[in-house]
Structures are given as C-alpha cells and as structure tokens.
Amino acid sequence: MMIVAYILITLGLIGAISVWSSIVNEINCYTYTYTPPYTDHETSLMIALFIFAIMAGSGVAMIIFSIMKKRNEDKLNKVLSYSSNGTIKNVCPNCGVNISEGTTICPKCGTQIEKE
Ligand SMILES: [Zn+2]
Known part of the structure; x- marks a missing residue:
C-alpha cells in the first residue's frame, strides 16, 4: 500500500517534471505557444502532464489517508485501554x-x- 503510493509519487513527479520542462522548453524556443487553439502535440503533452500530476497527487492522498487511519486506530486503542x-x-x-x-x-x- 505504502510502496504503491511512493512509486506513484516518484513516477508522477518524474513524469510531470520532464513533461513540464519540455513544455517550457518548447515555449522558450517558440516551437509551440500553448495557447488556444491547441495542436495535437500540445494537447497530448498537457494531458500527459495532467495524468502525471494526478498520479503524484493520488500517491500523496494515499499516504495522508493511511497516516490518518493509523492515528485514529492509535486513539481508539488508547481510549479502550484507559479508564x-x-x-x-x-x-x-x-x-x-x-x-x-x-x-x-x-x-x-x-x-x-x-x-x-
Ligand atoms: Zn473479548
């Protein structure tokens, strides 16, 4: 569970950074403008960036969720074992x-x- 989350974050961040840097590079070189109307190339790169961002985001969400779950369990155990x-x-x-x-x-x- 946690390993999957870390893999998602790592792959998502690496992917997002590489796609983002190529977008920035293309804007700097005036190859593509990334303003409407978008070409197929621009659209696919933006979709890729979006997917990588979602991958990293869901990895972070998984880690936060498991930490919160662990805290609730600890709290419940404390309540159960103390009068x-x-x-x-x-x-x-x-x-x-x-x-x-x-x-x-x-x-x-x-x-x-x-x-x-
Ligand atoms: Zn019992």
Whole structure:
C-alpha cells in the first residue's frame, strides 16, 4: 500500500517534471505557444502532464489517508485501554471489552487472557 503510493509519487513527479520542462522548453524556443487553439502535440503533452500530476497527487492522498487511519486506530486503542481515572484497565486483547482483574477468559468473545 505504502510502496504503491511512493512509486506513484516518484513516477508522477518524474513524469510531470520532464513533461513540464519540455513544455517550457518548447515555449522558450517558440516551437509551440500553448495557447488556444491547441495542436495535437500540445494537447497530448498537457494531458500527459495532467495524468502525471494526478498520479503524484493520488500517491500523496494515499499516504495522508493511511497516516490518518493509523492515528485514529492509535486513539481508539488508547481510549479502550484507559479508564476514566487515567489508569490502565484490564481489557480483552481481542474485542477490547473491559474485564475485571483475575479473569482468564473474556466473557464476551471467549479469548484466553494472558496474565502479565
Ligand atoms: Zn473479548
């Protein structure tokens, strides 16, 4: 998942930069103007730039999404393992239900509770 995102960003950035530099080069050399009406060459280069930008953008979005997901999971785990007075409560490692001290089997899901 993360590897795919990094590959997308890398390929997207490399592609976008190379297409962008060739567009800038063509404008500087007066080969193409990149103003309407567009020629086939100009249109295809702009579409390529757009696709590469979307590739890099979706890679960034994937990374942001996975970081946010990880943070939410961490927060949820914290809430589940702390009681209202801030001390760690005994919770089932499988379903997260609160269990009283000395319990060896979770009353909700039946998971064996290991003593530390
Ligand atoms: Zn359980």
